[in-house]
Amino acid sequence: MSEQRRGPGGFGGGPGGPGGRHGGPAIGMPVQKAKDFKGTLRRLAGYLKPHRYALLTVLAAAILSTIFSTVSPKILGKATTKLFEGLMLKVKGVPGAEVDFGYIGNILLILIVLYMVSSIFSYIQQYIMAGIAQRTVSDLRNEVNGKLSRLPLKFFDSRTNGEILSRVVNDVDNISSTLQQSLTQLITSLVTVVGVIVMMLTISPILTLIVVLTLPLSLMVTKGVASRSQKHFMGQQKSLGELNGHVEEMYTGHRIVKAFGREAKSVDTFNEINERLYQSGWKAQFISGIIMPLMSFVSNIGYVLVSVVGGILVTKRSIEIGDIQAFIQYTRQFSMPITQLANIANIIQSTIASAERVFELLDEQEEAAETAHPQVIQRARGEVRFQDVRFGYKEDELLIDRMNIDVASGQTIAIVGPTGAGKTTLINLLMRFYELNDGRITIDGTDITELQRGRLRSLFGMVLQDTWLFNGTIRDNIAYGREGATEEDVIRAAQAAHADHFIRTLPEGYDTVLNEEASNISQGQKQLLTIARAILADPSILILDEATSSVDTRTEVFIQRAMNELMKGRTSFVIAHRLSTIRDADMILVMNKGTVIEKGTHEELLAQGGFYADLYNSQFMGKTTQKDVG
Structure with a gap:
């Protein structure tokens, strides 16, 4: 049960999990890979194409920033050499020997200017890249x-909410973070590696060779761990993921767990999963944590070799002592971007996989295109006709045939009709949530495919068995039925x-704010609000899907009266399970297996003694029957 409810955006699989996206994935963290890396990368790059000149500016700023920061150690080395030479002359007792602090001071001023200029270009790079990233992701989100x-509705029916939300929120956020952070880091790291090697x-080419030779050892250590x-x-x-699913289930069904006394079993299951999480977690973090000490060990070997060989070269006067200091700084600068590039490679793999999931969504088949010359029904009379309608959710399995x-x-x-007879499907087809396989549906003689979907659906007012209210005031929820509605x-x-009456008994009245699930009012009260919303819409055609199923008997009587008043002069489709609510209907359609098997008024159908009579008698005369109404 938990696996069905937990989409990819759950704690177990989202980009923000442990070792997650924003802090950079831990080394060794499993990375989701794209099916078509190159194709998806090219398509994602297409979103950056309008910003190509800004990206060139970012690249130029990164190069300049890196140049100014990489030349600094060598210049600092000259100051070290000058200081060393002055001190050695003093030690040797050379007359008039002293340290040239003026020269060293000038070097320090130059360094200050270089670091400031490097920081300015780095700031420019980050500022422009932030604008590019956010504009690109904004365009992608809009798309x-x-x-x-x-x-079409069938897309949402065939996927979990978690899966859709994961693509719209988590995957797009993953792309955003990569463009904002990792892309600039990638540019800077590449330029730094090239600049440092130069x-x-x-x-010293010899010392450079020693440093480069330590790279394979570092890669072997990283790969092994x-x-x-x-x-x-x-x-x-x-x-x-299992723990997240278990906690979600236990807290969602907290009352059921209490009622059946399963608290101890729930806690035992939690402890079992939590122990497995602990064992996997500490092993993963410990083993991946070994990488940095091992990398430091390899780097220190490089430092020792550089120091020994460098010392020999200094004694032979092949290089200056300040160059050794600068070279050691470059060695440290060299290892950092290499590690960053390894991390970025994993991040880019994950980002391309996220982009691929988003592009899959963008490539989904859309609703059939609107007609080029739409018809307009100013005020529908409500004449509805189904002509030889054929429909199935799957092409090879028809649910409705020649209706x-x-x-x-x-x-x-x-x-x-019984559950699965096609009652709700008929309404979905009427509002064009699904396209017909064959046949046509007309309103006032106009084929619904010749109307714009928005105008078609504006003709209807709906009250469903499953209520939908949004996070907002009661006033706003009712006013949702008609734009510009007054108090x-x-x-x-x-x-x-x-x-x-019940609204005014609430602490804030019409200003009472409903939470996300509207759980701060009862199910019956939620249904009353959706009915009020439909009444406010003043539609030409009404659709009532067991609209009074969640209210008490006394309230049902009042609502039925209100509905009867509302339905006067309007065509109304009423899906009913309690047959007592439809005795006064002008026509009753009895459906079974996607087909209208009986048609007539309440009295006519009872007189026929068929399927409807059996249903009615089973509800009101206590007869046992296999033909329930679902």
Whole structure:
């Protein structure tokens, strides 16, 4: 159960997990790889193309910043050499010998200027790159958001909310962080490596060769440790995902756990998963943590070799003592960007995988294009006709086959039948949430495919069994039914839905803020608010999907009266499970297996003694039947 509910954005798999994205992944951390790295990289680079001149400026700033910072150690070495020479002359007792502090002072001033200029160019680089990254990701987010609004309902029905949110939020954020941080770091590291090697070669090719020879040893150490730590990181991620799922389940079903006395079992399961997480976690962190001491050991070997060989070269007067100091600084500068590049390689792998997931979303098949010359229904009369309609959620499995229905203006049409008969599907087709396989649906003689989807859906008002309210005030939730609704309009709609009384008993009245799940009011009260919202919309056609199922019997009577008043002069489709609510319907459609098997008024269907009569009698006369209404 937890695996179904936990999407890729859960604690176990999101980019912000341990060793995660923002702090740079730990070495040895398993990295998600893209299926088509080169193709996705090219496509992502296409989003940066409009900013190519700004990127060239960033590259130029990075090069200049690195140049000024890499030449500094060599210049500082000259100051060291001058200081050493002056002290040695004093030691030897040379008359008039002294340290040339004026020369050293000038060197220090030059260094201050160089470091300041380097910092300024580094600031320019970061400032411009921040603008590029945020503008690029903003464009990508807008594209994703626009895409989501154009995707058909079947896309959302076939995927978990966690998976969609992970692509829209986590994956886009992963791309954003890489463009903002890692791209500039990549440029700087590459330029630094090249710059440092050039400076080291100007000092001593022999010493440079010694430093370069330590690289394979460093790579062997890194690869060896990473391969051993990766399996523990994978175990850590798996256990973390299991723990997240368990905690989510236990707290979501807290009352059920209490009611059945399963607290001890829940705690035992938590402790078991937590222990596995502990074992994997400390092993992963310990083994990956060994890398830095080992890298330092390899670097220290390089320092020793540089110092010994450098000392020999100084004694032979091949190089100056200040050059040895500068070279040791360059050695330290050389190892840091190499480590950064190793980390960035992992980050880029993860980022390209995230980009690929986002591009998969952008490449999803959209809803059928709107007609080039849309029809407009100013005020629908409500004449609805289904003509030879064929539909299936899968191409080879039809749910509705050759359905024909004629609904006159102002009629109330009740739809009943067992679970899976196609009642809700019929409504989805009417509002064009799904496209037909064959046939046509018309409103006032106009094919719904000749209407813009927005205008088509504006003709309908819906009250569903599953309520939907957003985080906001009760007033805003009701006013969602009609743009520009006044305070008086909202209150009248609430009164018509018999919601005004309970709203006024709340501490903040119409200003009461509903939380994300609207759990601070009862299920029945939520239903009343959705009914008030539909009343405020004043639609031409009503769709009521068991609209009174969550309210008490007395409130149901009042709402039924309000609904009857609202339905006067309007075509209404009522999906009902409790047959007592549809006795007065103008026509009752009895559906089974996607087909209308009976049609008529309540009295006519009872007189037929068929499927509907069996359903009705099973509810009101206590008869046992296999034909339930779902």
